[in-house]
Amino acid sequence: MKDIFTVLGYDIGGTKLGVGLVRSDGKLLGQARIENKDTKPEDILPQMVEEGMKLIAENGLTKDDVRAIGISAPCPADIPNGILTAPTNNQNWRNVPIKQYLSEHFGIKTYFDNDANAGVLAEWFFGAGKGAKDIIYLTMSTGIGGGIIANGKLVQGASYHAGEIGHMVLTIDGPDCPCGLKGCYEAYCGGVATAKRIQRELADQPNHPIIKLAGGKLEDVDLIALEKAVRAGNDYAVALWDEICLRNAQAYGMLLNMLNPEKIILGTIAWAAGDLFMEPVLKYVPRFAWKETYEACEIVCSELQREIGYYAGAAVALNHLREEGEFQV
Numbered sequence: 001m002k003d004i005f006t007v008l009g010y011d012i013g014g015t016k017l018g019v020g021l022v023r024s025d026g027k028l029l030g031q032a033r034i035e036n037k038d039t040k041p042e043d044i045l046p047q048m049v050e051e052g053m054k055l056i057a058e059n060g061l062t063k064d065d066v067r068a069i070g071i072s073a074p075c076p077a078d079i080p081n082g083i084l085t086a087p088t089n090n091q092n093w094r095n096v097p098i099k100q101y102l103s104e105h106f107g108i109k110t111y112f113d114n115d116a117n118a119g120v121l122a123e124w125f126f127g128a129g130k131g132a133k134d135i136i137y138l139t140m141s142t143g144i145g146g147g148i149i150a151n152g153k154l155v156q157g158a159s160y161h162a163g164e165i166g167h168m169v170l171t172i173d174g175p176d177c178p179c180g181l182k183g184c185y186e187a188y189c190g191g192v193a194t195a196k197r198i199q200r201e202l203a204d205q206p207n208h209p210i211i212k213l214a215g216g217k218l219e220d221v222d223l224i225a226l227e228k229a230v231r232a233g234n235d236y237a238v239a240l241w242d243e244i245c246l247r248n249a250q251a252y253g254m255l256l257n258m259l260n261p262e263k264i265i266l267g268t269i270a271w272a273a274g275d276l277f278m279e280p281v282l283k284y285v286p287r288f289a290w291k292e293t294y295e296a297c298e299i300v301c302s303e304l305q306r307e308i309g310y311y312a313g314a315a316v317a318l319n320h321l322r323e324e325g326e327f328q329v
């Protein structure tokens, strides 16, 4: 019989911080959210300990029952040392040694990884990637992050930057990306990049239907407004959506021929838009991949969807325990 034990996970998002107490068989024992907009680490770190302790106590456990803690963190970060170096969505957090803080305050071994790696681990242990050996997870939200499991192991890379799929360059001299390169996949398909593009292209059309669907303000136009406009049949929106689907298919095709995965698991945009996104993307992928790699792979939506944050940190902890031989998938 498999040893069943408990881990505690933290997922540090831009506006919310998720806490999840998770059993190794996938049962979410408890969850909490901490507001994390414009916060300071000296306020949030003690709250993280407090909420974690509360979840442990609510389940009739003590911290001695928790085998490990995992942290899913935004980039950029110092992965091996567990330091949040300069998260782009919160200027107050600079060089915060969060792994050391939690491990000292709980007295429990603590592990740290970036959120896309945590995402692929969460889908692998608990979601759409269960039982597979070769999977890729893409976050597909404001930006595009990636995590890769190859031959049954998380791919970290020589300097912990493996999986930066959103910054594969799709076109020479393409649109600027905040990372400093031009023509990145994220510059074509990321939520923020797409919103900015629409805002730029419609700056002189205040009555455009997309702006109305965003509530009337150009600066509020986002992917949700774009999706609504596509469903309403607006020509500009339909053409842009089709271009985005084609670019996504190009990126998936590159991944298929590079890594020959069993599954590519897609985050937010894919499950939120459903068939409106998946149908054109699946139609276009064969233009960019060999039949052999396309037919070996299922391109699917995330199973954990908006719950993924409660599992992400725990999955980081479980993966380290797995690599140390304490846990089997």
Ligand SMILES: [Zn+2]
Binding pocket: 166, 167, 177, 178, 179, 180, 181, 184, 186, 187
């Ligand atoms: Zn980039």
